[in-house]
Amino acid sequence: MQLITKSALKLPVTYSFRALARSYATVGDKIPSTSVHENSPGNEVDLSKETAKGKSILVGVPGAFSPGCSQKHIPGYIKNSDAFKNKGYDQIFVLAVNDPFVTKAWGEELTDKNGKSSIRFLADSTGAFAKDLDLLFDATKVFGNERSKRYALVVEDGKITETFIEPDNTSVDKSDATKVLEKI
Structure with a gap:
């Protein structure tokens, strides 16, 4: 029995690279x-049903009561809610990785300060x-757990039609209400 060494094979070496596209919401x-x-924990909402008909905006934030969010x-979405409505967007939903008691209190505080x-x-x-x-991204250093990236998603009849996702997860730039309004 004869052993064949790697050097004896002299096979051509080929390299291939594959660009992996981000798999964020698209x-x-x-x-x-x-x-x-x-x-409250007893009031479940299924956004696939809530957004199934018509136009909606979903706004994701890293955390309720955090400076950039609050x-x-x-506040930009609250102040511009009529402008979104005038463009046919009937619903705006703000989502935070927090418990429902916190998001309720946060929403009440923001609307008291920025207008109903x-x-x-x-x-x-x-x-x-x-x-x-x-x-979702790892925010344990700041928030203690994983949190939502900051984003805005434009949804029509249950499907995403535009995405505004912050590349660094937390800045308020691409997903700013005025920038979203300019593009829709």
Whole structure:
């Protein structure tokens, strides 16, 4: 029996590279039916059903009561809620990886400070909704657990038609309400 060494084979070496596209929520994706909660753990909301007809905006934030979310990001949506409505967007949902009691209190505080609006504040308590959209990131150093990336998704008849996802997860730039309004 004769042994063949690697050097004796002299096989050509080929390299291939494959660019992996980000798998974040993309245009054409359906909104997942993962339950989130409004005001209390007993009030489940299925956003796939809520957004099945018409136009909606989903706004994801890293955390309720955090500075970027409370001082700039969500106040912009509250102040511009009529402008979104004038463009045919009937519903705006704000989602945070917090419990429903926190998101309820946060929504009440923001609307008291920034004017009443029809924006609904929802708790993605476990981050499952954000995970289903591949919009969850490790924020343990700041928030103690995984949190939602900052984003805005434009949804028509249950499908994403535009995405505004912050590349660094937390800045308020691409997903700013005025920038979203300019593009829709």
